[in-house]
Amino acid sequence: MDGITPTAAPGMAALDRLMERGAAFLGSRYAILGGAMSWVSERNLVAALSNAGAFGVIACGAMEPDRLAQEIAGTQALTRRPFGVNLITMHPRLDALVETCLEAKVGHIVFAGGIPPGSAIKRAKEGGAKVVCFAPALALAKKLVRSGADALVIEGSEAGGHIGPVSLNVLAQEILPAMAEQVPIFVAGGIGRGEAMLSYLEMGAAGAQLGTRFVCATECVAHPLFKRAFIRGAARDAVPTLQIDERFPVIPVRALTNAGTKRFMAHQAEMLAKFQAGELSKEAAQLEIEHFWAGALRRAVVDGDVENGSLMAGQSVGMVDREAPAAEIIAELIGQAAAALARRGA
């Protein structure tokens, strides 16, 4: 089963019309992006999503260019359908990673983790790739489009991983009416069912990006214990990391609570106390806080240490109830959206 829903299915023609722009931009059957997830979105999940008619995206994370080239080639061996690569803008070798993508003829580069340098956008486009950027606010969305972004992702705070402060519900209302005519905009964060995807398409979104819903795809290589935590987790278990003192900023990351998240609070308190006692400089205390989570996502995803590792997950984790092939998850999302349209006679 490749998960492709026949166009003749009730509501499907109307859904296709709503997804047309996003699907054409991605070159995929459906306007659904598999949001890049470090350690999770490698060749197997990415190819499975693309083969199922969605658009898989490799998470480059901290990979070096050689390693990324291998992952791209590995993915190309598993699918002939298009997929993208997500690059973190603060990677020290960002320019080399862009070249790696271009050499491998990757069609879409997604820049994440901050505003990409204009030169990286320019080079990606000159090299023939389409550029997708994350826009956390309307002013930045406008700036990114001026800098050459071909499409935007707006990701709400419901999402898993590093998050901004604003929900998708509000970002969509601020950004879609103002910007959707200019560039395709994909919505992300907290989307677990097709009806939700449909409502954003009707507001002008070109498509949706989901991450959490795909972690328990059969093809996903995440450790069985990581997947089990997702199947057991409820929306209220996926909470942002808290900062205990504004002098020591913590970038919020939404993850399932575990022993690690509890120890992180104690660790911050300990570093704060050492700073106040003059035992640590402010910089040293901040570094100690930042280092707490180093390698923690890998520990959970790859090693299955679900107690001490980071269980990054979005609030839609409550809608993950089983392991299923990527094609089945995609077919379910598409089926829910098409059925909702069919019920209204669309």
Ligand SMILES: Cc1cc2nc3c(=O)[nH]c(=O)nc-3n(C[C@H](O)[C@H](O)[C@H](O)COP(=O)(O)O)c2cc1C
């Ligand atoms: C385990 C995990 C790891 C993630 N890693 C990344 C990443 O490396 N780069 C990135 O841009 N987004 C990352 N994200 C965010 C996803 O790409 C996606 O935007 C998000 O999961 C969408 O929200 P949802 O989880 O509610 O579907 C990650 C999300 C999760 C759950």
